[in-house]
């Protein structure tokens with residue numbers, strides 16, 4: 097055994113909790129600073145840089161280090177989706193204010209059902225769980241209903257998993273997910289800080305689930321969506337791929353029978369049967385045309 101083997105071994109056990117919990121600690125300091133969004137972005141980009149380094153030091157799959165020609169598209173889809181999230185967060189801030197200004201003259205009624213008096217950590221766990229219910233079902237529907245799969249297929253069309261394709265989602269797919277997961281929280285009157293924390297948890301879990309780092313996640317696999325579980329979700333094999341829908345936590349996979357974690361290394365045979373268009377704009381347009389949908393589903397043209 098070479099001298100660096102033990103270092104790699106230790107890293108493979110430590111890197112998931114280290115990146116996740118230091119990301120949350122960084123978020124805590126960011127959110128209490130004068131420039132929360134700038135500070136948070138710095139923490140997030142640092143975590144991406146660490147994972148990028150680990151992908152080269154202890155890759156899960158060596159093949160996935162090779163370029164696939166999709167990097168620019170991955171980044172473009174990420175930026176578009178992230179922009180949407182910013183707008184949604186802004187709406188979260190405005191919505192309670194609007195509601196309060198309408199309701200205030202009516203009565204001394206307390207508008208918010210949200211348990212703001214509880215410790216922040218409990219509010220965060222509650223928000224992550226409530227949002228997860230919408231995330232789980234929007235994701236499961238996206239796999240089980242062809243109408244929604246046409247948008248979600250873009251995310252699954254990658255043949256390598258790495259930190260950069262975390263945010264590769266069709267904008268309609270993201271919008272659907274965002275609607276189902278965040279509207280219940282708006283209606284309950286969750287404060288802006290809670291939305292920030294939900295975004296932080298989702299951001300760090302997201303880059304971890306997609307990173308190509310040989311991470312041993314053991315007991316975390318039964319609570320959080322981990323790279324090991326998410327690799328099964330990207331499997332070409334439908335029996336393996338239509339499982340592990342959890343975005344942040346796996347409670348609903350366990351509850352609704354879609355949890356999949358067999359005792360063997362998770363799949364590296366990932367991708368879809370259909371064909372995704374080349375280029376950012378054609379990828380955005382593809383699900384809206386008949387021919388595009390046919391390609392996405394991998395169906396032959398009629399008459400052939």
Ligand SMILES: [Zn+2]
Pocket residue numbers: 235239248251252329
């Ligand atoms: Zn999926």
Ligand SMILES: [Zn+2]
Pocket residue numbers: 251306326330
């Ligand atoms: Zn994924």
